[in-house]
Amino acid sequence: MRRADRLFQIAQYLRARRLTTARQLADWLAVSERTIYRDIRDLSLSGVPVEGEAGVGYRIKAGFDLQPLMFSPDEIDALVIGMRMVQAWGGPQLAASAVAALAKVTLALPREKRDFVEATALYAPAFHIDPLHGERLEAIRQAIGQRRKLQLEYADAGAAMSERVVWPLALYFFGGTWLIAAWCELRSDFRSFRLDRVRALATADSYPSHEGRRLADFVRSVQRSSTARPPPPIGPTTP
Numbered sequence: 048m049r050r051a052d053r054l055f056q057i058a059q060y061l062r063a064r065r066l067t068t069a070r071q072l073a074d075w076l077a078v079s080e081r082t083i084y085r086d087i088r089d090l091s092l093s094g095v096p097v098e099g100e101a102g103v104g105y106r107i108k109a110g111f112d113l114q115p116l117m118f119s120p121d122e123i124d125a126l127v128i129g130m131r132m133v134q135a136w137g138g139p140q141l142a143a144s145a146v147a148a149l150a151k152v153t154l155a156l157p158r159e160k161r162d163f164v165e166a167t168a169l170y171a172p173a174f175h176i177d178p179l180h181g182e183r184l185e186a187i188r189q190a191i192g193q194r195r196k197l198q199l200e201y202a203d204a205g206a207a208m209s210e211r212v213v214w215p216l217a218l219y220f221f222g223g224t225w226l227i228a229a230w231c232e233l234r235s236d237f238r239s240f241r242l243d244r245v246r247a248l249a250t251a252d253s254y255p256s257h258e259g260r261r262l263a264d265f266v267r268s269v270q271r272s273s274t275a276r277p278p279p280p281i282g283p284t285t286p
Contacts, residue, residue, distance in 0.1 A: 050086075053078070057086055058095055058107065066104035118156065120163050126152055128169040135173035136220065138185035183248060184218065184225055191215045196251040197229070202244045209233070213240065214254040216262040230260045237268045 053076055060067055060075065069083040076083070087105060091097045099105035118126070126149070133145040153164050190197055199211045213229035220226075225242040237260075 054086055054090060057083070058090060061097065061105055061107040062111070064106065066099070066106055068104045069101060118152075118160065123156075123160065123163045124167050124169060127164055127167040128171065131169070132171040135171040135176060136181075136184075136225070138181040138188065140185050141188070142181070180225075180242065183245060184242060186248065186250065187215055187218060187227060187242070190250050191217065194253050194256070196254050197227075198249045198251050199240065199245055200247040201240055202246055208246070211238075211240070212251065213238070214260060216265055218242075228262065228265050230254075230257075230265075237265045 056076060057072055060072060069080045069087070072083045073080045084101060087097055096108035096111050097105055098108055130145040130149040130152075134142040137145065149164070153161055156164070187197065189195075195215075197213050197215050199213060200208060201211050202208055210233075212232040213227070214232075215227055215229050217228040218225055219228060227240040227242065227245075229238055229240060230236075231238040
């Protein structure tokens with residue numbers, strides 16, 4: 048990657064996020080942290096209003112704008128398949144927004160690049176997806192945004208049913224399945240609920256921003272659980 052392209056990408060990352068560390072930038076751009084520190088310094092000297100410090104993170108002051116980036120064919124492929132996956136798996140409102148967003152991207156491209164959008168042979172068929180799945184995902188997405196509890200009728204892996212009241216914190220797509228990251232009132236702990244096992248749901252009253260029950264706490268809980276798992280046995284074992 049040319050250095051000018053890397054500087055532009057750094058500026059784009061800093062504009063798009065509230066705070067970005069040098070380590071993150073180094074991983075995304077496949078360079079050393081020392082290179083990132085040097086690039087940040089040069090961006091600042093060139094007039095880009097970078098705020099922050101080493102060891103904490105960086106951002107670009109609100110209101111600063113850059114000229115639009117020209118998309119490469121691979122970048123167009125990435126945008127198109129991403130939009131098509133949202134159309135298939137994202138629920139009716141997100142699907143409509145994906146169509147509108149892709150139309151805007153297409154119009155923003157130079158005329159000679161627009162054919163790449165239609166020519167992208169990457170698809171996400173939706174004919175096998177139950178429409179009820181998308182409606183529930185949209186209801187959950189709205190509940191997360193409004194910080195409202197969900198009442199779930201939920202089937203576990205053995206098809207045993209339970210009723211749960213949960214605080215929905217996020218939705219994440221893993222292994223072809225949407226999951227709800229939530230605080231479960233029944234278990235008094237974090238739980239993930241597969242959307243395809245939700246038999247019924249309804250929104251309830253709002254829940255507070257409670258210390259120890261936020262999305263960042265959920266992520267830390269998952270990280271602790273994954274590192275605490277024992278390694279698999281090596282060699283033959285006895286039953």
